[in-house]
Amino acid sequence: MTSNADSPHPFIPNTASERAQMLATIGVDDFDALITDIPEQHRNSSLRLPNAASELEVATRMQALAALNQDAGTRPSFLGAGAYHHFIPSTVGAILQRGEFVTSYTPYQPEAAQGVLQSGFEFQSAVAQIFGMEVANAGMYDGPTAFAEAGLMAARVSRRNRILILDTADKRLFEVAEAYARYQQVEIEAISRESVLNGDVPDDAACIAFQSPNFLGRIEDVKALTDAAHAAGALSVMHTYPTALGMFKSPGEFGVDIATGEGQPLGVPLTFGGAYVGLFTTKQRFIRQLPGRIIGRTTDTLGRTGYTLTLQTREQHIRRERATSNICTSTQLIGLMVAVYCATMGPNGLRKVAELSYHKAHYLANAIDALPGWSVIGGGGTFFNEFAVECPIAPVEVSRRLADRGITGGLPVTIPPDFGGNTRGASEGMLLCVTEMNSRQGIDRLVNALSDIGNGGAA
């Protein structure tokens, strides 16, 4: 059917005869005349890739690949540790289908991008509110990069170069911070809670950075850590799980200077770890040190309200090597999902999600603690919806046996001897997470499975 006269592909409209006409207008004989700058010996080296496939074939193949994955929508899952399976209201998907949002670019022409800009302003407003902070930027790549950039920003603001990270934080946060700081004349160091609270903070510390709830789900004493940081002339940097702020006091309330978080729990599907959006909030007086895009309100020549990218002189396209960050393409659309999520949930919905997660997680923790051979560990104190349990057999084996029972278990973790004040020796455990998506029935299934596995249930 397809002849030479046809367009080469459904995505490429011009036909052979149109191309011929255009080449004539350009004034060349053939296409090759356009690429004479390419070194001849390497020109036109063919791509050894599969042939074009029709939409039906591609869709069929991709459906088959998707079906190979074990999907949290179809089996109980207890994985958290930085990515969370929360409810996503139908409004999010509905708005996300608007081509005007999906297929537009960064709003460099604000008059033609008020949709993206105003919804981004909603995002900034909601994030700042949830964090109890004065300002939020328009989003970072993801939570860990937001945290890493927060450390670097703290160094800029404080003009000091030691970024101290509390040792109860997720190792991923350390690693990304280290990768971001590697050549930037700042040091990344771990510090224990005890040292901070004892005032044992070096006087060139740029910040005390911590995660709360921490890696094992426990709420840190944000006020004490923040006060200790400030006492040492350092900034307080907090990384958090925004859903927890539906019930727990906000970083802003404790005087935290920069607060970051992973935006994924607020309306973004798990999608194997990305694309997510990093949340980044701070105090008004630090705004000129913020990394990333910022949307501001202004007026047009007729005095009407409108929105625009602002404080762009911090950014790479203007400031180049002296920019506050190299970030350019960011995560606007994921930020839109968060904005629609927050608008839909409202204050009561967000609180309800937090409380449901809290109650269900405690229900599970209590049930597991009652099983012989299993116990909740990780330092006491309050936890939100994650906690670690010590297992009677190796956690990776627990995970495997749960998978065989159709359950996605928690994350095998190592708990250091002194983690969060735990006095026992180093142990291996499993970090379990519960959200409003876990039904009581699914939780009970897990408990029964663990009980069975603990009793030597079939491998």
Added chain:
Amino acid sequence: MTSNADSPHPFIPNTASERAQMLATIGVDDFDALITDIPEQHRNSSLRLPNAASELEVATRMQALAALNQDAGTRPSFLGAGAYHHFIPSTVGAILQRGEFVTSYTPYQPEAAQGVLQSGFEFQSAVAQIFGMEVANAGMYDGPTAFAEAGLMAARVSRRNRILILDTADKRLFEVAEAYARYQQVEIEAISRESVLNGDVPDDAACIAFQSPNFLGRIEDVKALTDAAHAAGALSVMHTYPTALGMFKSPGEFGVDIATGEGQPLGVPLTFGGAYVGLFTTKQRFIRQLPGRIIGRTTDTLGRTGYTLTLQTREQHIRRERATSNICTSTQLIGLMVAVYCATMGPNGLRKVAELSYHKAHYLANAIDALPGWSVIGGGGTFFNEFAVECPIAPVEVSRRLADRGITGGLPVTIPPDFGGNTRGASEGMLLCVTEMNSRQGIDRLVNALSDIGNGGAA
């Protein structure tokens, strides 16, 4: 969390205090004052329905119900007989998500509905083209009701009252036509092909109505039937499967007066039989007898092109009991799917779909014919993508055994002794349908399964 002051539901915005304010403005003390016209003894009788459920709960339950159904997307299916599993390009779903199309009403205010109107005009243009007919309306409820209304229209046009339907048509078409004609002073009668071709047509026949491809998939001799109808002063009414027109000559080419079809194969999912859209086409000179909505082109006061509902004096909201049909809410959105489908497929795509269906169906027919105990039946002649096979055991049993093998078999049917010129005795068989969605591998699986079943494979 929810207090009395809250709005009653996410779909109902006003809070108790707003309602109180509004009742005060209305000038009544309480809500009950608004319903005093309702007889007191029956007022406020409570609804014994489940309590309101949250979106998460409803979504979970509906996903579970959906999962109980055997879905043609996940297993090979060979069912046709009026509803067909064809490929739906991604463009259809993308456009169908536009809230402006989905949540608007019938375009009674054309200035505020050009989107629906112009896309409806595209639908009419595409349908008329595919059928080779002069005009199409904006769509009927479904194929069978379109066919029924075609018979009634033929009676109005011809001012005769016997609607003769060729006996090779799907029984559903008879039944619906009968239900539509029941009290309308017209007779519905079956007629054999032989009678028509022999000129044995009563002289008060309003039309000869037939289905091609017919119920068992065979192409009728449209020209001969149409000529015979015309010779008797009757109209020729044809019901067809529009995909077939991607390769077979159109009704228009043979002089058919009214041609109808089920629009579902053109971009509409199976959805258990509805919502679909009936296609209805005819000659320009009969337009004032058309049932249903019609969109026409016109100009505005500034001379610009625009579209509007037209010929509305045929319709119930104007003509009331003398309307050409009682149809009001119709199937505009399904028509939009068809319009996007046709725009996406274009002439070559539609032809390709038809040819793929044709070749794959013939591949299956040949393979089955070669199996001992199985044979293709149903009257010889050309078929498009459906055909009946005689089975060595009861077809319902075949269907059951195929289901156990993960295959959705064809439709058990009764083939009358003289069906379409078949000279054998009445038999039971299975009507099989193949489209471009059936992979060779899936077809081979069916053939193997049938072979196995024919050899007494496990029940």
Added chain:
Amino acid sequence: MSDGVVPNASVADMHDRRLLMDRSVSGRRAIEMPAADVPLAEMPSDDLLRDADDLQLPEVSQLDVIRYFTLLSRLNFSIDTNFYPLGSCTMKYNPKLNDQVASLGGFANIHPLQTDESVQGALEVMFELQQWLGEATALPGVGLAPLAGAQGEYAGLLIARAALEMRGESHRKVALIPDSAHGTNPASAAMAGLDVVTVKTDEFGNVDVEDLRAKADENACVFMLTIPSTLGLFEPNIIEINNIIHDAGGLVYADGANLNALLGLVKLGDLGVDICHSNLHKTFSTPHGGGGPGAGPVMVTEELASFLPEPIVVKSDTTRHSGSTTRHSGESRNPEGPGQSDIPTPSPSQGEIKRGSYHLTRPDNSIGKINGFHGSFSILVRAYTYMQSLGGDGLRAVSENALINANYIQARLRDRFDLAVDRLCMHETVLSGKRQADRGVPALSIAKRLLDYGIHAPTMYFPLIVPEALMVEPTETESKETLDRFVAVMQAIDDEIDSDPDSVNHAPHTLPNTRLDEATAARRPVLRWSSNGD
């Protein structure tokens, strides 16, 4: 038509309006289909085959398709973008969850002729929806087949006729219909072979009981009452009226298009109604889609249940529908056949029922099939999802708030606009633009002018008995704030009638088109693209 290089003065020129065929370039394509993976069969004879160039469909790129229809969508008003108080049409928020549920593979990709046991989830949806609609109307026989309100009416009238015939009263051929009725009522009655006799409405907007009594004679087949009426009023004499009809030997048909005014407040069956339909696309909030698809289930008394259209869903361990035949495992099922076969078609499913507990079946005295399969399933799923989201109390709140919203608008506008009837209304209020027409601006112009303010027009000139009617139905999903803005806009337009009547009479000014010439459209109909541009 714009030459494409004029800057946009308004939305009107926001993009070029050419049809797809006028953008078509031979050789372009928006899709690629796979090559055949089977050996090619011999082609049919040439005289059956279509010429390659006979099929003139657009040849455009995939981007063309998306951009064209996306831009078209933006020319439209809709609930998602505008307040849409179109009376009688119940334009309320259509929850997105419902659309998402309907698109699940397990609902979207099932074939209507699959065996019952392979579609138990779908049948459960239908079965429960039947139960719930029966409960909401106190009419326990529910048929989901009708594809829209008008088809529900037709089905209901066929039931009435069949029931009366069975009583030996097939001579009853009169449909009594109030003069305020929607056009589908008389049209459906005519299709059902009934003679339409119009019943008057009295000065209070009620059925003129004496007129009805006089006309309800031994030929009365059915009285079709819209309740609340198209005036937005609940008929206070409904019990008396129904008695009159029943005493005359006829049946009462309630047009339930306005059922959204009654949920939890009163049940039609309790009032003596025998048959009604409900527009799921109104009361149960399935999207209107620019004019369908809808669904118009028909509800009847226990006594009439055996006449319901085919199919209904039964549960194998219940026989709730007195009149229906339930088949059980092992019973033989007849296969389908072509037209001339006189085998009855008891159920659209093939195969034996064994594992499942829900079955499609044909009621014993069924009026038969009124459409191809089992109704607008994709709409039924949405309505069922909606009812779950609301629950019993939520559905009552729907009606309560629909009434409050309508009465609020009526109360706030009554000093500026005449009311069709000066009394409290139900879910909608009918204004009359008489005073405005006297000042030179007809209801049509008020309607068009509203569009300039981004508000969809009310239903105009309906019901027919109200001069310059503007029928306003705000629905429960709109907030007081939106209603207040509507009131303010209506007042502003009323002011404009004095200050600048011309501008109102030439409205709309800000839409993709100014007023369209409907007369020429009908006189010289152009109903499709053609290559010579007309």
Added chain:
Amino acid sequence: MSDGVVPNASVADMHDRRLLMDRSVSGRRAIEMPAADVPLAEMPSDDLLRDADDLQLPEVSQLDVIRYFTLLSRLNFSIDTNFYPLGSCTMKYNPKLNDQVASLGGFANIHPLQTDESVQGALEVMFELQQWLGEATALPGVGLAPLAGAQGEYAGLLIARAALEMRGESHRKVALIPDSAHGTNPASAAMAGLDVVTVKTDEFGNVDVEDLRAKADENACVFMLTIPSTLGLFEPNIIEINNIIHDAGGLVYADGANLNALLGLVKLGDLGVDICHSNLHKTFSTPHGGGGPGAGPVMVTEELASFLPEPIVVKSDTTRHSGSTTRHSGESRNPEGPGQSDIPTPSPSQGEIKRGSYHLTRPDNSIGKINGFHGSFSILVRAYTYMQSLGGDGLRAVSENALINANYIQARLRDRFDLAVDRLCMHETVLSGKRQADRGVPALSIAKRLLDYGIHAPTMYFPLIVPEALMVEPTETESKETLDRFVAVMQAIDDEIDSDPDSVNHAPHTLPNTRLDEATAARRPVLRWSSNGD
């Protein structure tokens, strides 16, 4: 701000622009959450708990949410609605299939820390995408982790530094960057602790080879070459240039943001490039989303593969990535731990690998983790889907047609607009509005005026070395007809500069806002809603 009762004079007033918080009514809600199905636990102590009224989020109905964001969307230009020739950004058609595939449950609902064996489909997507990007660039080491082009640059520079350190050359701290480079290049170099030394562009738009030679000394770490350059030109001396760098002991980094000009025409690795990134959201057509998410995989030579960021995907029966460690069934895997633990994290997956054949792994000398998990998976799926749809030949056709379209525009506009460099271009052409600026209308105004014609502006004032730059990238997905209209509009604007310069200088006139005061926005920043309205 509109008081809501002014009829819409234009799109600008099509709806009110108040923020959601200004529409909030206490007690409204857009969602209901389920009640707890477990016994309630004791609540934490009060000093940890947030006050109920501390969380000021909007309280609106579900319809409010939908209508608000739907109307906002309509204020935006996009590919789905407008021609969008924004240079360097590659605004081309984003196939809808890709979005549909990415939303399949098996992709959207998988957790990044699931065991490898439970996500084999996802890993196959990533593995093949690695292979295909390696093939397209002849740089076989592919890391998919970077979340955008800029992060790909940073990852590439970390690789360069690590590789040089391993060679014992950690003193090399200079990044040579042409003056035409995108801002992310110097910004990334600075993050990587490099000193930026700018290399001049000559009058033909090429790298000034002598300048480069002079600056490429023993401190040279990396030369960052954008190819084709931001002038839309292919560097004819690329092999010589790469030799200079290599001879100086440095590495060549190619900014592959413009890879859409090269597919099937030339492979970067063949030219001597050591490291490059590709913006999947440009070349491989994943949607830009109003500014992300994107994905910026980094591609390196075989030699550098062991430095790739974590994780990469390997197939257990291959060891394609020379530097990567593949673990097999039975080998012990370390669990994750909190921060202070010094256990290396070899793979983000827990559990043993047994059944699956694809694994996530950490290359031996990996620069480490540059983000939380495995990259923008939802974007990777889209790019992979896109590449399947196009195939090898289709990808070549992408580049061919991108070049033809850009050269066509350049040829048709060169009589009216100066060219940055007067020679054939690749996928984009950089015009200079010098002549127009001399006539009183800067490039900014031309850009704004285009918006009135429904065409998005080209990239303005970039590259920085071109005065009054307008960088036009039509892409291959736009038709000749669209290009012709663009040319006609540019000519019309050029005419307007003579006939009505003021109107151009005050453009846009037809959008939701006229020109916005960016200076005040930056001087007195208002970055969020607040209750006192500022």
